[in-house]
Amino acid sequence: KNQVEQSPQSLIILEGKNCTLQCNYTVSPFSNLRWYKQDTGRGPVSLTIMTFSENTKSNGRYTATLDADTKQSSLHITASQLSDSASYICVVSGGGSYIPTFGRGTSLIVHP
Amino acid sequence: GAGVSQSPSNKVTEKGKDVELRCDPISGHTALYWYRQSLGQGLEFLIYFQGNSAPDKSGLPSDRFSAERTGGSVSTLTIQRTQQEDSAVYLCASSSGQGYEKLFFGSGTQLSVL
Numbered sequence: 391k392n393q394v395e396q397s398p399q400s401l402i403i404l405e406g407k408n409c410t411l412q413c414n415y416t417v418s419p420f421s422n423l424r425w426y427k428q429d430t431g432r433g434p435v436s437l438t439i440m441t442f443s444e445n446t447k448s449n450g451r452y453t454a455t456l457d458a459d460t461k462q463s464s465l466h467i468t469a470s471q472l473s474d475s476a477s478y479i480c481v482v483s484g485g486g487s488y489i490p491t492f493g494r495g496t497s498l499i500v501h502p
Numbered sequence: 503g504a505g506v507s508q509s510p511s512n513k514v515t516e517k518g519k520d521v522e523l524r525c526d527p528i529s530g531h532t533a534l535y536w537y538r539q540s541l542g543q544g545l546e547f548l549i550y551f552q553g554n555s556a557p558d559k560s561g562l563p564s565d566r567f568s569a570e571r572t573g574g575s576v577s578t579l580t581i582q583r584t585q586q587e588d589s590a591v592y593l594c595a596s597s598s599g600q601g602y603e604k605l606f607f608g609s610g611t612q613l614s615v616l
Contacts, residue, residue: 421601422602432610433506433595433607433608433610436604436605479544483602487558488533488602490602492545
């Protein structure tokens with residue numbers, strides 16, 4: 391069964407600090423993995439995509455990693471800002487279906 | 503359009519009434535998805551369209567839920583005889599349909615069943 395597990399479920403950090411969010415998946419065969427950011431009251435927005443051959447990719451203060459062997463990904467946020475407060479969702483495509491598999495998300499709160 | 507548009511943004515209805523939720527995808531996007539998100543929860547897949555056909559409707563929770571898509575564009579999600587447990591945000595997403603592409607989401611419809 392295709393599954394995506396994220397940890398932690400929620401996280402509170404102080405502005406300016408770094409944090410790392412984790413994603414483990416069982417989707418097979420693997421096509422790609424995306425991290426989405428969902429602000430309160432809005433739909434998710436894609437931050438980055440990781441394909442099988444990519445290990446690390448950065449998008450500003452966001453850095454995603456992928457270990458296709460262990461089926462793990464992480465999203466590292468550097469020098470957090472108040473606007474980073476949101477839910478971060480790991481989404482894996484593949485598994486023989488055009489329906490991507492969503493994780494339940496990590497709720498990040500950044501305090502001043 | 504510039505993005506995925508959903509209407510209404512908020513809908514309050516009485517238990518037992520029917521509701522229709524509309525999604526206008528990005529022009530040219532052939533794939534369209536409906537999701538449901540209860541308060542504080544993850545996204546729950548409902549139905550997937552490729553063009554006007556729905557090859558996967560496995561997520562529809564009951565026969566009170568139905569969806570259609572016309573002209574390969576606008577989609578309508580209909581909930582008949584609404585129940586309080588139907589209260590949630592209903593999100594629509596579209597993609598180019600060329601494979602495992604990025605989903606573009608609308609802002610959702612907040613449905614409240616009293």
